Amino acid sequence: MADIVGWEDKNGLSKERLTFLNSQIKKNQPNEDEIYFQVNGKTCVNLISIVNLKKLTNQLSVGNLIKASDKKPLKNRTRSGGWSYVHALPLLSIEKTIVKDQLYDEFEKSVSQSLKDDDESINDRLANAPKFPEKVQTISYDYRRNEDVVAAVLKRANGKCELCKLEAPFLKASNSSPYLEVHHWILLSEGGEDTVDNAGALCPNCHKEAHFGQNQEYIKSNKAIKTIG
Ligand SMILES: [Zn+2]
Ligand SMILES: [Zn+2]
Structure with a gap:
């Protein structure tokens, strides 16, 4: 990320300016020995000057930026050229966002x-x-999960953890139903399906173990055996 402070037409550069710019490039970007005027047979015109170049700690899609002109998200650019004034999405400070x-x-x-x-x-x-x-x-990124998968799995579990087979540890204050958490054997973030077959109702201990325990691979691979009976 950087602030753009100047624009020049490459074809309109004076000889002195070009000599100066090329000397700067040699000094600061030794891999590119001089200003290029063509890429893949296409003429390049824009020479942009920037200040405050910063490396962002996280990657943000251009879709996270909104155009100042119509407050719509910026579309992914498929070609070079063209530009818009942009704002970061409200409340998101790009540099500090993690x-x-x-x-x-x-x-x-x-x-x-x-x-x-x-x-x-x-x-x-x-x-x-x-x-x-x-x-x-x-x-953070999340998934809009199917409520019917949760309901069907909770009904199947019938108040018992589908891993350790013990009764749910307590009843929920909201509706007096047994407290179990619906877990995806193959995590949604790892490409798992949001389906009844890929989900199990677990007590909080087993749920933590499924995510953080030494047996997590075993739990993942034995889901079929563990959910039957
Ligand atoms: Zn359990
Ligand atoms: Zn889980």
Whole structure:
């Protein structure tokens, strides 16, 4: 991401300007030794000057940007040329926005790293650590799941966890039904289907184990055996 501060027609550059630009390219972009005027046989015209070039920590599709002119999302560009003034989607500050899963993954890694340290180092860091955590804005992706899959699976489970076969641990306050969580054996994020066959009603312990336990691969592959009987 960068701020565009200037535009020039490449064909209108003075000799001095071209010499200066090429010397800058040699210095800063040694892989491209001079300004190109053609790509794949097509003439290039636009020379754009930018400042504040920044690398974004997450990838954002251009579809996350809205045009200033009509407030509609920007379409993916299929050809070069053409441009619009854009805004980030409301409430999304592009630079600071973090994808939620990425935040969790990185945190998980940091915890493992910290666990490897000796108590003294951990205590040293704790003594100097800010007492209130930094607040960040995240974006997350989710699935609009089929309510009938959830209903059918809960009926099939009939109040018992389909992995450990124990009674649901408590009744829900909202409707006094047994509390079970409907899990996808092959995760939706891994391309699993939102179908009755790919789902099981689990107690919270088994559900966590299915996601984080050492047996998660076993649980995944034995779904058929485990859900019968
Ligand atoms: Zn269970
Ligand atoms: Zn799950």
